[in-house]
Amino acid sequence: MSDPFVVAKPAAGRRVLITGTAGFIGFHLANLLLEEGFLVHGYDGFTDYYDVSLKRARDEHLRRHPGFSATEAMLEDETAVWASAEAFRPEVIVHLAAQAGVRYSLEQPRAYLDSNVIGTFNVMEAARKLEVAHLLMASTSSVYGANEDMPFAETDKADTQLTIYAATKKANESMAHAYAHLWGIPTTMFRFFTVYGPWGRPDLALYKFVDAILEGRPIDIYNNGQMHRDFTFVGDLVRAIRLLVDVPPVRPAVGEAVEDGDSLSPAAPYRVVNIGNSDKVRLLDFVDAIEAELGVNAIRNYMPMQMGDVPATWADASLLQRLTGYRPATDVRDGIARFVAWFRDYYGK
Template sequence: MSPVSPVLVTGCAGFIGMHCALRLLERGCPVVGLDNLNSYYDVALKQARLAQLQPYPGFRFVKLDLADRQGLAALFDEVRPQRVLHLAAQAGVRYSIEHPDDYTDANLLGFANLLQCCRRHQVQHLVYASSSSVYGSNAKMPFAESDAVDHPISYYAATKKANELMAHTYAHLYSIPVTGLRFFTVYGPWGRPDMALFKFTRAMLAGETIDVYGNGQLVRDFTYIDDIVEGVLRVLDKPATADAHFDPLHPNPATSSAPYRIFNIGNSTPTVLLDYIAALESALGITAKKRMLPRQPGDMQSTAADTRALQAWVNFAPATSVGEGVRRFVDWYRGFFGAQ
């Protein structure tokens, strides 16, 4: 694999995409970053993330929507990437209930276009973002990649499950090494404004009441961004291979006779939402005013990651504590927004 071949990073102005692109650039790897800069949340934050990447001479930004089939094909013809890190998607569980068409266009049509380009250019590895939301109404904890994921409870989750099926088809038909990563509630500096930590911090600093869904008893496997990036890049460096022990009579959904893998990336430390808020209260030195509300449609009660497969594959498992991760986020937030 040529070290000078650029990695194509889709969603490079997004939370995880910016961090992964930055780490690649710091390693001396050229990056072509693609993003459509949509207005799902403040575009100024996306531009500020891009500003972290643009000083690197190995970085090139292309504004493009994955739904633009011809535009994407032309970009692949020009760049000819050997590795593709696909982090672009329409995110948000609750938003998908009100705006399903956005998810169809970005997460299904966009991913189909990307797979076709990867097929035409026989990329050496495609790594793409799936989500812990695919586990849906599963109740067995922790979630393992070998578990069935046939009961999503949001359209967002359904699109991510569909991505895994589409990816397997291309791995099987065209021998494209493809790895899907199920992220578990990612948080940290430069995070998304629609995520709980960002919303809680903004409201608490303004003296406003925070909305606490599930009466504070929802459980999430909060995973710090630096751990996500480390896992993503280690996986990117190790292309998926066929599982020599795959048994079609007892198929494991996480592997295949094709070069296809699925891995969880989570902290393996499920945390009750009220404890997460307590860590934020400690970092801010502010006691939150809470409005307790029922769980919203599409929200899972609990998530917890079994990461043994990831650890066996790339010798890594996330380990940043919630207390430490929240403190780092607060430090970034105060620095970026000038909050006291």
């Protein structure tokens, strides 16, 4: 197979539908694509899983751009999803909207089935009917579940999910493969690794830690701090997605071998790609870096491992680099500094 690396194609008004544009990652991706000249239509339900005013602020920021339009509706609303997609006629769909959060899935599992399974099916149906050039959809590193061999590679078997959240995302991958096979929809699934950065979600560790430390409240540190995460800066993540837009998978010809390390399906134009920093960071070192940036010591409340959590994640991002020539590389201390600057400015703290 030939080297798939390509230079990013000029935007020139290319039309991209992004679900979840009022969310953390969708907001950043929409911003990036708008800056490059894409026409972007957002789709978001503005659920109250976390502070809706933060979602409104992101949406208001995007609406200042003349290339942006949006629909406010739930993913489970099949009629609304189709009406939005049919009216906009995108060339590419990037599906990021989902019920997020590993821990919340222990409390409200049905919300994950409604949004992540039924909602994703509605998006795939729209992609099928419109015959889009590329469907890209978010998965998660949580699908690796109980796997212990690291770094995690896309070709690893991933059948031991530990939460309903992870299970719904693995279901999305299977559903997407079936649709790619049946209808020839070029589909890329990307597995995210612990994304952080400005405009982040209030339920994420960095946000919670910074907020608590500045207010003098204790922070909960699970597994007594003996955890590692592959922290990925949001700007790096959306740059990787942008580049993957221009690398739609192509079904291999009959008898054509797939390169070692490539997750390209032999039966469909379908591929899974890790997006991570390829670097394990110890949770205690992460907290140390936050304290250094804030100039304040945290009140540390050491806790046992939470149900459904895993002690470590670590991405093998070599396939992403092979496909796009790009690999996330923002140092966690620089990323924390950029988040803190945004947090202080946004909340006046």
